[in-house]
Amino acid sequence: MAHDERGVTPQREDFSAWYNELVFKAELVDRGPVRGTMVIRPYGYRMWELLQADMDRRIKETGHVNAYFPLLIPESYLQREAEHIEGFAPELAVVTHAGGKELEEPLVVRPTSETVVGEMMAKWISSHRDLPMLLNQWANVVRWEMRPRMFLRTTEFLWQEGHTAHADEADAMRETLLALGLYAQVARDVAAMPAVAGEKTPSERFAGAARTYTVECMMRDGKALQAGTSHFMGTNFARAFDIQYAAESGGQQLCHTTSWGMSARMIGGVIMTHGDDKGLVLPPLLAPYQVVIVPIGRGEQADQVLPPARELAGRLVQAGIRTHVDDRPQLSPGFKFNHWEMRGVPIRLELGPRDLAAGTALMATRLGGRKTPVSLDSAPARLNFELTAFQDLLLRRATEFRDQRTLTVDTWEQFASAVATGWASAFHCGEPACEDDIKAATSATPRCIPDDGEPEEGTCVRCGRPSAYGKRLIFGRSY
């Protein structure tokens, strides 16, 4: 705990060091014993729970039901879809022994569940009446990571994966975009992360997908984080797993399937979207504690202040505000201020004998500025108001930041300069080789063909050939 006071490397000095130090100092995570794994500590896990509860509600409200599929999948399942196994083979963890014996067929620890879900859908779907089948699963998956990074790329991670089957392409495409919209909403309305939603270029597609969509968010170092993806599989998996149905008009038809996932990587996104040199800055909707009350005074003063602090906390909790009283007697108020600033608590209330006498508490928000006295009587309503304002402010700030760092460019020089600090909105010829060339030169890749981009034609910012996709793409370096 004494670590707190040492602070973290400033963002401008080394953004990556800032992040890597902060996730540990804020006690979000710890390193697992196996390379690339992480332990999610209670403070970090609570953020995930809050995100999860919100997403689960939205997933259910849009007609999906949760189910659970097995962790261990026969290796042969993945091989049934050629692109799928090609994409995932290098990342697989393989169980070869179990129950004291060598297994006849090796089992992979699921890297994703399209294959086993496909196998079951083939069993469960027989008629058009069984469609659409709208499933979701909350689960852990394992992908062997060469360059692990807490929350962003870990060998094991927690996520939800939606898997749906539909009678035709149009219905499956509607679903693909519905999930995409859901992710954009969660990012914006819960995580205060403005997202650009759009389609991936063919070279960035999910292994086995016909079309992949993404929501991309800008981090404070100008890089992009893919915050969720939604895949239209066409009939690729239906063919590999024989997912057929008897059509209303008679005859057997292949289903069209989708899958879509959002993971605990979102927590990493929240950290890198809002955090500053003092530590985390949490959107109230994802903050384990939205308000922390720090009693001021020692000894007899503390005895005097603590009961009203607890009474105030009780009233805030009653009003639906996640509130914590930091009553640790051995620590100074200054230590506590730093402690909760590091942990990103949106609002701190200081309550000393003088405040108490005046019937107020002193409010400080995590974004600084002048401390304001708040009437104890009206504190619940006032703090609910302030928390909403704080949530809005974070979104506005992140949106402005992203817009300032997104440049519409038409020359290579402008392009290279834009992606050094943010994103470039530019034309591209659509050739994978040209994408590779851009990546080699700048580390930037096409993040997406934005859904809300204006129809426009031009020439490729790199090679000068005519533009593809009928609009500009967003390019950026990414996590």
Next chain:
Amino acid sequence: MAHDERGVTPQREDFSAWYNELVFKAELVDRGPVRGTMVIRPYGYRMWELLQADMDRRIKETGHVNAYFPLLIPESYLQREAEHIEGFAPELAVVTHAGGKELEEPLVVRPTSETVVGEMMAKWISSHRDLPMLLNQWANVVRWEMRPRMFLRTTEFLWQEGHTAHADEADAMRETLLALGLYAQVARDVAAMPAVAGEKTPSERFAGAARTYTVECMMRDGKALQAGTSHFMGTNFARAFDIQYAAESGGQQLCHTTSWGMSARMIGGVIMTHGDDKGLVLPPLLAPYQVVIVPIGRGEQADQVLPPARELAGRLVQAGIRTHVDDRPQLSPGFKFNHWEMRGVPIRLELGPRDLAAGTALMATRLGGRKTPVSLDSAPARLNFELTAFQDLLLRRATEFRDQRTLTVDTWEQFASAVATGWASAFHCGEPACEDDIKAATSATPRCIPDDGEPEEGTCVRCGRPSAYGKRLIFGRSY
């Protein structure tokens, strides 16, 4: 779906066949592709979600916080506690290859997490101020099963595992019993399963525990189901993982730790406690649908009845009742009655044109008896009342059943007869060899030394030596 109409093997004919058929026909589960694994289908998973939500609330209300520890654990971790590895070695699934290479050290897929939690607690705990540390995790675990059975024993299962560290034995014992009490409450108050809580005999302890406690429930075939266990580890794991703290009085001390788990096996318990020859009978608190409305009439009549059925459902949902309207036009009411009886829905409302004209719906409960007209106007209040009564009735019925089948016995003959159909309350000498002997003769084992048993001494029901434990034990065959 047409399966429904075929029904299941009667319980009296073959209880095991009844169970095995029912879990599939009620669409709770399906077989996973790997031997001993299962897919939890939406209807079964919803039951787990309802149980999980209730338990999670209780776990948090008693001061615990959730965290998440890695799935893959170095094999060497398990070896640090000799009894622990001895107990779990035969059940381990082992990852030997990952990322396209053979691993230097094999990794086990967690069968339980004491070892990795112990390793982290050793890092996180330094002072008495860090204690107690009260953690819980919701996770999947893998134990290779030779005799798999859906929900009861599967190669992978879902559970919560509590892990706590304490300054002294007394505090750790308090925690062990707190968790035990929590399990007994959840079994009784949510699953309507009356539980006998007590300590396991030494031979039935968890691998590495100093004391193991259990809640045991009686199934309708008279066998016992262990519905949750709570372990006092003493300093066994603290010593193996070096979990120490600086005591307030100075000097380093080993922590005392506990662990406790309850799993989706509880769903199997619910099925076998309440189910009958028509299918599941669900306690309302765990029923995905508490009320199903079946519109009666076809063609024009259906058009007339469906809107008021939906309006009624809306009002029931408003009143917090999980309600479903079975509006499938192609199926007869009789088919629907069977369908929902198989799925254990507590209350069915039939709504036909004549009911509608009378301002009522016809109520049938899953336990049968006369159908009763219910006023549409007062339906929400009435159904909330009926659901509470139904929940109570299931608990009362299960308690009576258990009490009738639990016999206090003092002779071997009585004992053998009691455990053939239920439980025996009997004295035992405490010798493991004598336990083995009883098991060989009757398949029965000591389920627990019941917490609420009267202090009493006698002679061992098998060997005639003086009794141990100071009270009678509960014996029974078990799952």
